[in-house]
Amino acid sequence: MSPAPHTKPSTSLASRIRSILGAERTLDRPEDLALYQYDGSIDIALPDVVAFPQTTEEVIAIVKIAAELDVPLVGRGAGTGLSGGSIARAGGLMISFARMNRIIEIDLANECAVLEPGVVNLDISLAVDADGYFYAPDPSSQRACTIGGNVSENAGGPHTLAYGVTTNHVLGLEAVLPDGSLIQVGGKSVETQPGLDLLGLLVGSEGTMVLVTKIIVRLMRKPEAVKTALAIFERPEHAGDAVARMTADAITPAAVEMLDGVLLRMVEESCHAGYPVDAGAVLLIEIEGLRESVDEQVEQVRAACIASGAREFRLAKDAKERELLWKGRKNAFGAIGRVSPAYYVQDGVVPRTQIAPTLSLILDVARRYNLTIGNIFHAGDGNLHPLICFDPKVPGELDRVLKAGDEILEHCIAVGGSITGEHGVGMEKMEMMGRQFSPESLAMIARFKKLFDPTCRLNPGKALPTGHGCREIRQVAHDLRY
Numbered sequence: 154m155s156p157a158p159h160t161k162p163s164t165s166l167a168s169r170i171r172s173i174l175g176a177e178r179t180l181d182r183p184e185d186l187a188l189y190q191y192d193g194s195i196d197i198a199l200p201d202v203v204a205f206p207q208t209t210e211e212v213i214a215i216v217k218i219a220a221e222l223d224v225p226l227v228g229r230g231a232g233t234g235l236s237g238g239s240i241a242r243a244g245g246l247m248i249s250f251a252r253m254n255r256i257i258e259i260d261l262a263n264e265c266a267v268l269e270p271g272v273v274n275l276d277i278s279l280a281v282d283a284d285g286y287f288y289a290p291d292p293s294s295q296r297a298c299t300i301g302g303n304v305s306e307n308a309g310g311p312h313t314l315a316y317g318v319t320t321n322h323v324l325g326l327e328a329v330l331p332d333g334s335l336i337q338v339g340g341k342s343v344e345t346q347p348g349l350d351l352l353g354l355l356v357g358s359e360g361t362m363v364l365v366t367k368i369i370v371r372l373m374r375k376p377e378a379v380k381t382a383l384a385i386f387e388r389p390e391h392a393g394d395a396v397a398r399m400t401a402d403a404i405t406p407a408a409v410e411m412l413d414g415v416l417l418r419m420v421e422e423s424c425h426a427g428y429p430v431d432a433g434a435v436l437l438i439e440i441e442g443l444r445e446s447v448d449e450q451v452e453q454v455r456a457a458c459i460a461s462g463a464r465e466f467r468l469a470k471d472a473k474e475r476e477l478l479w480k481g482r483k484n485a486f487g488a489i490g491r492v493s494p495a496y497y498v499q500d501g502v503v504p505r506t507q508i509a510p511t512l513s514l515i516l517d518v519a520r521r522y523n524l525t526i527g528n529i530f531h532a533g534d535g536n537l538h539p540l541i542c543f544d545p546k547v548p549g550e551l552d553r554v555l556k557a558g559d560e561i562l563e564h565c566i567a568v569g570g571s572i573t574g575e576h577g578v579g580m581e582k583m584e585m586m587g588r589q590f591s592p593e594s595l596a597m598i599a600r601f602k603k604l605f606d607p608t609c610r611l612n613p614g615k616a617l618p619t620g621h622g623c624r625e626i627r628q629v630a631h632d633l634r635y
């Protein structure tokens with residue numbers, strides 16, 4: 154299934170890797186490789202070998218073997234990516250960072266932590282919770298996804314609204330280039346680092362420029378007070394209006410998440426979070442800060458929601474109720490598995506004032522393509538996640554799903570938004586890049602990629618559209634879908 158345009162016989166690759174990592178940390182049997190053909194997207198392709206290094210030195214050694222044999226390379230965290238980023242599209246060597254998962258240092262005096270790339274996102278906050286600190290970027294997949302994957306995708310999450318995305322919290326990186334050389338970028342005191350902002354360039358480079366082997370992240374002090382509210386609306390457009398109204402009234406909650414009626418019913422059936430199943434939409438709103446200011450802000454948020462037509466504004470009474478409300482949001486994707494054999498999650502961005510009209514457009518798209526589409530998203534950032542349900546066994550259904558998804562993204566571009574908010578371009582949205590960027594801008598991005606990866610072996614066939622990538626993969630992404 155997977156194209157391997159320039160892979161040397163995988164047996165020599167496997168035996169060379171095995172000589173460094175041993176048999177237990179080198180996979181090349183088809184039944185072992187099969188698991189690694191997936192990530193969280195609908196794309197699939199088989200690697201030739203999967204390797205599990207435990208140290209930076211081992212990463213360097215196996216990357217040098219891949220360079221010598223001229224085989225493609227792809228890094229892998231937990232494989233929760235939603236754009237095909239960690240799929241070995243051209244075969245070759247997959248480097249899993251699952252066994253590089255140590256928290257190397259927690260330095261509270263400098264409010265930072267030094268991590269291996271395989272550390273699970275939530276484990277960072279858990280490690281410093283008792284000291285009153287947390288790591289801010291909180292993807293909904295945070296119980297599984299790794300910091301290496303977060304850095305590569307520049308992951309966001311519900312609290313991005315107040316705290317920013319991964320790039321705002323990475324202070325330093327250690328990384329291996331595709332020829333095996335090691336670079337250091339930034340450090341614990343990144344504000345005083347001289348020179349180009351290479352951190353800014355590498356965070357979000359989707360595993361196409363370097364393999365990250367160490368990460369220094371910023372730790373934040375936990376807020377003094379937190380309140381969580383559920384605003385309930387008859388119509389999704391009214392919830393969209395409320396988001397725009399909060400911004401216009403200069404209110405910035407820590408998080409504003411929206412679930413529409415379709416998703417509410419699916420999630421409530423599975424998670425029993427206390428969501429109203431008869432509503433058109435809810436906003437899950439979190440307000441944080443100093444104790445005195447939080448109550449005042451809650452009242453401002455309540456007023457904005459009521460003015461936009463909320464039928465009820467419910468404040469969680471205690472930590473248990475807060476947790477339950479968030480449990481519904483964070484487990485929503487899993488809940489869909491109970492009602493649909495598969496789903497395709499889109500990731501577009503629109504200006505906040507365009508949320509309400511965009512929700513109407515998505516309803517219309519669902520009707521025209523005869524598909525069920527639920528919406529769950531980071532409304533405060535205008536970052537939409539329409540979830541399109543489908544059955545891969547129904548002939549032609551996936552085609553309709555892809556066309557519906559494209560139509561939604563075209564709309565995002567047309568209203569001044571973007572084709573991805575946090576899930577990356579990967580192999581899924583490569584061709585859409587040509588609609589978002591001019592040929593000159595794409596050529597510039599390709600030149601940056603080649604500076605780091607002149608032989609174009611690192612995660613080929615990702616992020617740049619056909620004609621702009623440096624080593625073209627003949628099959629279009631659609632041929633690599635189940």
Ligand SMILES: Cc1cc2nc3c(=O)[nH]c(=O)nc-3n(C[C@H](O)[C@H](O)[C@H](O)COP(=O)(O)OP(=O)(O)OC[C@H]3O[C@@H](n4cnc5c(N)ncnc54)[C@H](O)[C@@H]3O)c2cc1C
Binds near residue numbers: 235237238291293308
């Ligand atoms: C249920 C669910 C909810 C989600 N919610 C969110 C959300 O709220 N916000 C959000 O931003 N995303 C979300 N995601 C998407 C996904 O979890 C993120 O993109 C996450 O950052 C991927 O991390 P990972 O460890 O799974 O990486 P993978 O999927 O394994 O890899 C992702 C990319 O990173 C590269 N990579 C991984 N490790 C390294 C490394 N050490 N060096 C170089 N490249 C590397 C891979 O090559 C690939 O290109 C969600 C996914 C799911 C399934």
